[in-house]
Amino acid sequence: MTGNDEYDVYILAVIALLTLCSVVTRAGYFLFGDHLPLTESVRRALRYAPTAALIGIVVPELLPWRAEGGVVLDARVLAALVAIFLFWRTRSTLLVIVGGMAALWILKAASAMVPW
Amino acid sequence: MAPRYRTPSWWPDGRQRQSVRAGFLDALSTLVATSTWGFVTGIALVKSGLTESMAALMTLTVYAGSAQLTSLPLIESSAPLWLIFAAGTVVNIRFIIFGAALQPYFRHMSWPKRLGLGYLSTDMAFVLFMARYGESRDRGTPDQFWYFMGIIIPCWVSWNGFSLMGIYLGSFVPASWSLDFAAILALMAIIIPLVKTRPMVMCLLVAGVTAWVCQPLPLRLGLAAAVVGGVVAGVLTETLQHRNHRNRT
Numbered sequence: 311m312t313g314n315d316e317y318d319v320y321i322l323a324v325i326a327l328l329t330l331c332s333v334v335t336r337a338g339y340f341l342f343g344d345h346l347p348l349t350e351s352v353r354r355a356l357r358y359a360p361t362a363a364l365i366g367i368v369v370p371e372l373l374p375w376r377a378e379g380g381v382v383l384d385a386r387v388l389a390a391l392v393a394i395f396l397f398w399r400t401r402s403t404l405l406v407i408v409g410g411m412a413a414l415w416i417l418k419a420a421s422a423m424v425p426w
Numbered sequence: 427m428a429p430r431y432r433t434p435s436w437w438p439d440g441r442q443r444q445s446v447r448a449g450f451l452d453a454l455s456t457l458v459a460t461s462t463w464g465f466v467t468g469i470a471l472v473k474s475g476l477t478e479s480m481a482a483l484m485t486l487t488v489y490a491g492s493a494q495l496t497s498l499p500l501i502e503s504s505a506p507l508w509l510i511f512a513a514g515t516v517v518n519i520r521f522i523i524f525g526a527a528l529q530p531y532f533r534h535m536s537w538p539k540r541l542g543l544g545y546l547s548t549d550m551a552f553v554l555f556m557a558r559y560g561e562s563r564d565r566g567t568p569d570q571f572w573y574f575m576g577i578i579i580p581c582w583v584s585w586n587g588f589s590l591m592g593i594y595l596g597s598f599v600p601a602s603w604s605l606d607f608a609a610i611l612a613l614m615a616i617i618i619p620l621v622k623t624r625p626m627v628m629c630l631l632v633a634g635v636t637a638w639v640c641q642p643l644p645l646r647l648g649l650a651a652a653v654v655g656g657v658v659a660g661v662l663t664e665t666l667q668h669r670n671h672r673n674r675t
Contacts, residue, residue, distance in 0.1 A: 320507075323507055325488065326499060331518055332545065335518035335522050336545050348512075358629040358656055359653055359656070361617060361633065361656060363549070365637060366649040368522055371499070373638055384565060394618060395627055403458075403615040404455065407462070407611045418604075
């Protein structure tokens with residue numbers, strides 16, 4: 311609570327609407343699925359949705375559009391490539407996170423020392 | 427002989443407890459991702475100007491990181507409520523898709539149970555559950571229900587626990603640690619092992635390129651476009667593979 315009633319009501323309304331949003335999108339099919347049938351081929355297609363959604367979140371975070379255009383290979387992208395390489399060699403998902411973070415810290419420290 | 431206690435009838439029996447354990451073990455590696463995301467989301471909520479109590483209420487009720495993070499810039503610019511609701515729904519479209527795929531396994535249950543299971547379902551619960559039972563002919567078995575519970579309950583606890591930690595401790599973590607990047611790595615740790623077949627590779631490539639090209643679209647519609655593009659690419663590749671296979675034999 312901020313003491314500003316109008317702002318508090320606005321935030322509470324946002325929270326209520328987003329909760330409704332969660333309930334409708336997540337539980338909608340669980341509740342009314344029998345009345346909204348989906349064919350087997352559609353279900354099959356839906357198997358690709360999670361990979362696509364996850365990559366859709368990651369790509370804009372890693373490679374955001376820049377004013378000057380083009381893709382910039384910054385420390386985050388290089389660290390992500392190191393993480394992929396580590397998984398390819400070790401099959402460990404934990405190393406993706408730990409190794410990727412370590413790579414980012416090392417790359418940042420190195421770029422701070424070397425004036426490009 | 428040890429005294430026997432009466433267990434309530436809904437309590438899982440030995441075989442069902444094994445399903446709970448299997449779900450928990452499968453969810454374990456993804457809990458790192460869930461926890462990191464929760465922590466980072468908690469930090470982001472308070473850094474965007476929400477009070478700690480509002481941020482805590484939001485995390486406990488909305489329980490959807492990407493929708494919460496999407497709403498923050500909109501809240502900061504005092505966007506109209508309908509726009510925030512629309513943006514949250516678009517970001518959550520994937521849950522409709524997941525729910526449609528999961529529903530046949532739980533359709534026999536009472537509506538309050540279905541409401542609860544649906545509300546608590548997560549991306550990871552969908553991915554892991556379909557990997558294990560996607561091809562199963564038997565749908566609606568107790569094992570499936572308890573396996574699902576074994577995933578969604580630890581998910582709920584770790585998400586909310588780490589979100590609250592992020593909300594109340596976040597201000598002590600220096601920005602130079604770049605903890606937001608750990609969330610990205612955690613998501614990558616989920617994606618990479620999924621990409622094993624050629625249709626999945628095509629899905630990943632098309633979704634990735636679409637997501638990159640569609641970045642200027644408002645309301646994270648680029649995310650929805652990436653989902654559509656990735657699914658179409660995956661299905662087309664799968665169909666072509668089947669056709670080639672049939673032609674050869």
